């Protein structure tokens with residue numbers, strides 16, 4: 536049976552790629568967690584199956600997911616993961632490990648100065664890039680490596696990071712590997728006790744019914760016939776549409792909404808001022824998109840507002856506020872840079888909301904959930920916190 540190896544078995548993967556694979560007869564997935572065994576332990580007791588709880592304004596639908604057949608945990612032995620990456624059992628390797636796990640610097644290249652990357656060059660087996668690269672270097676059969684994280688040009692970023700690691704570790708990579716880029720979309724909150732109780736499944740995952748996956752058609756080995764996927768030559772326009780309009784608006788709502796005391800996305804979008812700025816931000820973002828997706832931008836913005844209004848999803852703003860130092864450059868600053876001298880009050884409002892949010896959290900002594908927390912706290916304690924925070928992320 537053809538197999539996919541998936542790195543990063545979080546809720547997003549379990550609502551997105553796993554749901555597509557569930558509808559693709561014949562394909563199965565082996566999952567990999569990097570640090571905690573908790574998801575493997577939970578899923579193993581139920582043969583790796585779980586319920587996807589699909590919630591819309593109209594009601595709830597439950598979709599059983601049974602296409603996962605095994606899981607590995609890298610922290611229990613990175614060699615098992617390196618062996619799996621090298622194994623010709625898998626023709627596709629997919630990844631959803633979050634933006635920060637790639638250890639990229641502000642220039643989008645692998646951060647060679649990172650202590651984890653340095654440790655991995657000595658064989659520590661900690662990072663995603665190190666583990667993946669060591670497996671790929673031993674690969675004998677063709678393989679497609681598909682990055683499914685919210686990074687622009689995600690395929691080429693991953694390819695460069697892998698090639699840089701291989702060069703530094705003096706590893707040779709085989710020729711038959713491709714790294715297509717793709718755009719992924721499905722709003723997927725964290726699981727709560729209420730969801731577990733409603734589903735009668737401790738491993739249940741909540742999500743919305745909307746789902747989108749646009750993939751560059753550059754597979755070098757057996758390709759799953761995922762239903763509903765749009766296969767394209769160039770994914771960049773779709774990726775920009777989604778990152779700048781959806782994720783940009785999400786980050787604005789998260790920081791500005793949290794500052795106004797809201798808990799959920801649907802509450803923040805019901806606030807007339809926040810709604811107005813969200814819509815204006817989407818228009819500012821849409822003006823930077825390539826011609827090929829201009830015609831869809833208005834309908835896309837309207838559909839996004841409806842998705843944000845979903846009253847049954849209970850998507851916490853604080854799930855989106857995390858890792859701002861990684862997300863803002865991609866979702867807000869790149870758009871601002873492309874707008875050049877055109878006025879961009881709503882994008883500026885999003886940047887300002889992040890700056891205020893960080894200072895408010897630090898002043899209130901609440902922990903920030905961000906890989907650059909130490910630098911953020913130092914910036915807040917400097918003579919000019921606003922300027923220092925902006926400078927830190929290159930604004």
Ligand code: CS2
Nearest residue numbers: 719720721722782785854855
């Ligand atoms: C969100 C995304 O947490 C966040 O930063 O903006 O996870 C968003 O829900 C997904 O990209 C939607 O596809």
